[in-house]
Amino acid sequence: MQPAxxxxxxxxxxxxxxxxxxxxxxxxxxxxxxxxRYDAIGxxxxxxxxxxxxxIEDAVCxxxxxxxxxxxxxxxxxxxxxxxTQAPSSPLSPRPHAPDQPTNLACHSSxxxxxxxxxxxxxxxxxxxSGLGDIDxxxxxxxxxxxxxxxxxxSAKILPxxxxxxxxxxxGVVLPSGALCVRISVGxxxxxxxxxxxxxxxxxxxxxxxxxxxxxxxxxxxxxHPTEIHDPRRGITVLCSEKVLPxxxxxxxxxxxxxxxFHGQPYTTDGLQxxxxxxxxxxxxxxxxNVDINEFPALQTSSTALLDISQELNATQEPVEPALxxxxxxxxxxxxxxxxxxxxxxxxxxxxxxxxxxxxxxxGVEHEINLLPGSKPYGRQPYxxxxxxxxxxxxxxxxxLEKGIIVPSTGPWAFPVVVxxxxxxxxxxxxxxxxxxxxxxxxxxLPRADDIMDDIAGCSLFAALDLKFAYWQIRLRPTDQxxxxxxxxxxxxxxxxxxxxxxxxxxxxxxxxxxxFSHMKSRHSKCGVRTYLDDVLAFATTFPExxxxxxxxLALLRQSxxxxxxxxxxxxxxxxxxxxxxxxxxxxxxxxxxVEAMLRIPKPQTTKELWSWLQTANFYRRFIPGFSKTATPxxxxxxxxxxxxxxxxxxxxxxxxRALISSPILGHFIDAAxxxxxTDASSVAVGAVLSQSQDNRETVIEYASRSLTKEExxxxxxxxx
Numbered sequence: 001m002q003p004a005x006x007x008x009x010x011x012x013x014x015x016x017x018x019x020x021x022x023x024x025x026x027x028x029x030x031x032x033x034x035x036x037r038y039d040a041i042g043x044x045x046x047x048x049x050x051x052x053x054x055x056i057e058d059a060v061c062x063x064x065x066x067x068x069x070x071x072x073x074x075x076x077x078x079x080x081x082x083x084x085t086q087a088p089s090s091p092l093s094p095r096p097h098a099p100d101q102p103t104n105l106a107c108h109s110s111x112x113x114x115x116x117x118x119x120x121x122x123x124x125x126x127x128x129x130s131g132l133g134d135i136d137x138x139x140x141x142x143x144x145x146x147x148x149x150x151x152x153x154x155s156a157k158i159l160p161x162x163x164x165x166x167x168x169x170x171x172g173v174v175l176p177s178g179a180l181c182v183r184i185s186v187g188x189x190x191x192x193x194x195x196x197x198x199x200x201x202x203x204x205x206x207x208x209x210x211x212x213x214x215x216x217x218x219x220x221x222x223x224x225h226p227t228e229i230h231d232p233r234r235g236i237t238v239l240c241s242e243k244v245l246p247x248x249x250x251x252x253x254x255x256x257x258x259x260x261x262f263h264g265q266p267y268t269t270d271g272l273q274x275x276x277x278x279x280x281x282x283x284x285x286x287x288x289x290n291v292d293i294n295e296f297p298a299l300q301t302s303s304t305a306l307l308d309i310s311q312e313l314n315a316t317q318e319p320v321e322p323a324l325x326x327x328x329x330x331x332x333x334x335x336x337x338x339x340x341x342x343x344x345x346x347x348x349x350x351x352x353x354x355x356x357x358x359x360x361x362x363x364g365v366e367h368e369i370n371l372l373p374g375s376k377p378y379g380r381q382p383y384x385x386x387x388x389x390x391x392x393x394x395x396x397x398x399x400x401l402e403k404g405i406i407v408p409s410t411g412p413w414a415f416p417v418v419v420x421x422x423x424x425x426x427x428x429x430x431x432x433x434x435x436x437x438x439x440x441x442x443x444x445x446l447p448r449a450d451d452i453m454d455d456i457a458g459c460s461l462f463a464a465l466d467l468k469f470a471y472w473q474i475r476l477r478p479t480d481q482x483x484x485x486x487x488x489x490x491x492x493x494x495x496x497x498x499x500x501x502x503x504x505x506x507x508x509x510x511x512x513x514x515x516x517f518s519h520m521k522s523r524h525s526k527c528g529v530r531t532y533l534d535d536v537l538a539f540a541t542t543f544p545e546x547x548x549x550x551x552x553x554l555a556l557l558r559q560s561x562x563x564x565x566x567x568x569x570x571x572x573x574x575x576x577x578x579x580x581x582x583x584x585x586x587x588x589x590x591x592x593x594x595v596e597a598m599l600r601i602p603k604p605q606t607t608k609e610l611w612s613w614l615q616t617a618n619f620y621r622r623f624i625p626g627f628s629k630t631a632t633p634x635x636x637x638x639x640x641x642x643x644x645x646x647x648x649x650x651x652x653x654x655x656x657x658r659a660l661i662s663s664p665i666l667g668h669f670i671d672a673a674x675x676x677x678x679t680d681a682s683s684v685a686v687g688a689v690l691s692q693s694q695d696n697r698e699t700v701i702e703y704a705s706r707s708l709t710k711e712e713x714x715x716x717x718x719x720x721x
Contacts, residue, residue: 123227123240127205130183131156135205137186139229139240141219143208146193148180149201156180158197160357160404166196174198178357184211187238189231191215330461330572337543341571344547348554353468353563357403359497360473360563365512367498367505369480375438377412382487389419389426393488396428401493405472409494411482429501430486436503444507449579452530452537453588457668459526459539460585461546462576465553466568470534471505473562474498474512509533516560520552529553537578546572580619587667587699590620595660603653607643610634617656621705623663628685628705630655635707667692667699684708 042049047060050070063071127137135152145166158178165175176196183192184207191214195205212219220228227240329338345352353360385393400406415435420427456462467473476484476498484502485494498505513531520529527540529549538553540546550571557564570576575584580591598617604610614634621627633648673692680687687705691698712719 122243123221124243125186125229125238125240127207128185129205132182136243137184137205137207138203139207139212139219139227141209141212141221143206144210146184146195146208146211147176147201147203147206148182148195148197149204150177150197150199151201152204153180153197157402158357159402161196177355184215186215186217186229188234188236189215189217189229189238191217328566328569328571330570330574332574333572337572340543340547341550344551344554345571347551348558351554351558351562351564352566352569356399356469358563359403359405359469360467361475361497361561362473362512362516363475363561364515365508366475366477367480367502367508368477369435369483369502369504370440371483372438372440377483378434378438379412379414380416380487381414382489383416383418385419385489390489392419392426393417393428394490397488397490397493403472405497406493406495407481409482409485409492411485411492411494413483413485413494414487414492415485417486417488430484430499432484432499432501432503435483436501439503442504442507444504444511446506446510447530447532449532449581452532452579453581453583454669455528455530456537456539456583457670458585459541460574461540461543462573462578462583463538463546463550463553463571464569464573464576464578465536465538465557466565467534467536468563468565471500471509472497474509506533516556516562517553520549520556532579535578537576543572587665589665590623590660590663595620595663598660599657603645603650605643607638607641610643611638614638617660620660620663622702623666624656624659625689625703626680626685626687626705627656627659627703628707629682629687630659632684632707664700667694667701669701670694683713 038049038051047062047065050056050059056070057068059070060067061069061071061074063074064076069075122138124136124138127135129135129148129152132148132152132155158180161176161179163179177199178197179194180197181192181194183190184195184205186207191211193208193211193214211217216231216233218230218232220230226242229238229240230236329341333341397406413435415430415432418429418431420429474497476495481494481496484499485492498508510531510533513533513536517529517531517536527545527549528538530537530539536553536557538546538549540549554564575582577583577591577593580594581588582591598613601613601616604613614631617624617631618627624630630652633646633652637643637645637649669690670692673694676691676693676698678689678691685705685707687703689703690701692701693699
């Protein structure tokens, strides 16, 4: 017989908040959503909610119940709210002063009353939920919030969850996937609440304390009599029926916390049958770490229920698919190295965005729009769009409103929107050209790609992270928000976060990244972190170094409040794509995907198309020997302004395409290696090759070339070289 202790999380337990919820930013919602939120607040407190613009004399204090001021400015002593289900005798009667009462484990007075072998009996009542229909509801006076399962809210418009995470029995916490303002009616008893939406919760609807307050109802539990929901004001009583559910855990509550670090994959069995705690002491029991308190019978498998520990491993976020995590890891890593990286990722799993609604926010920087002297507001009517584009604009605007990224605007600014189609995808863009012309420039240099590639010379392990909706994680200064207003056929809206397309947006974001990683950029070049806007690159020469770097980078991102897109991240890679290049210990080469995209571009038909293609090819000119000489016919065609595609232009066009396909891997520059510069010149351009002797062989570091000016063409060839 081996000493053992067991503790499980009951998936049917009540939920309560860990701390005072953060205030809901009602001003960021649409007018319709604001009405629903205000109605829910008023129903919860039994008095109309105070709205912006309303006369303060009409406000009702939720503390003393008098008019003329708000609870935050109430001169009377603060009353604490009793967490029971006893409704006030009158909607405007003073609240009783009573200490907080502990919440119950279930909707019954005690756990022992509800346990019967491997089953648990719960009170259930038919409820009608606005917009969702009839749902089985489980009244729970111990739950401070009403909970809806995501399985019954798939067709509803879910709002972002802006309050604190919820604490479940056992010490774990869970972050709701959203909130839903609904009216819940049980017979003739009705109340409006803001329910928390939990992903795949076992119970479709849990009626929490907030609903009983909003409905001014009481929960009467007097076993063996049926559970009742009673409205004392109108004398209405609704009887609950009993529903038998599989028991998910023993009636033993162990005080503890969720796991802080996990290596490996979650493990599930066919079910666990637990035995009562063999102790003479009365509950609650407190277990000390590694202390034997008694001997227990061996656990035996049964068919009661699955024990799923994924919520305890990742209580504040939706579980991340293990396959997705593994796809982000370097294929050359050993099993132990993969587990080590997965352990670090699990430690910082909250930094990865769980959905498109999971937006981060960095408080260290605000984007400012400082106008040039004499600038005046710019307002225009919306552009006309096709019916398909109008529907797209409506969908995108509704999504931005739901996330709180935009709010309705009533200012004098209004920039029209355009719908841009690219690669069978549509994007909603705002024409901020007039605003950018009247905005003062900010000097914030961006890192040079060639400097970053020089820094990683000699490194063999890399990790790359990409932020989720990067610009939207920077707050826009409130006084500048009206300047970003855009107009659609639905109305005018302004941004609360930094949008794309603003003149100084890249400078603001780069400044934020420099502040976050300032102390890490001073490390030696063989091990460190470099950032370019929303791209973060960590590089090292040994596996322990990359593990330490990754742990520090994720910790800094988590502390700063930023969210990362996991599907775009790569960890422990021997080669990695960064800023359009594939970087490895051998050197650098063009990104094959970008080269392939360039090869798909058809032959230019206008001077503008040719100029655009040349600019793209120029990005990889360091990989093409004699680029300037090869591109001379095309550059001459651009300068003339008259598009006449000649045989020389065709030959130049095809030569550059072939050079991109066969571009070599350029080595990293090593300070101590012997270096050679080979030059060449012609009547139209000059070129050079920088090479080094590395590992007893000649390695090309970079190709360089440029065209000669009109004056330089008159000089002697000796001067050219």
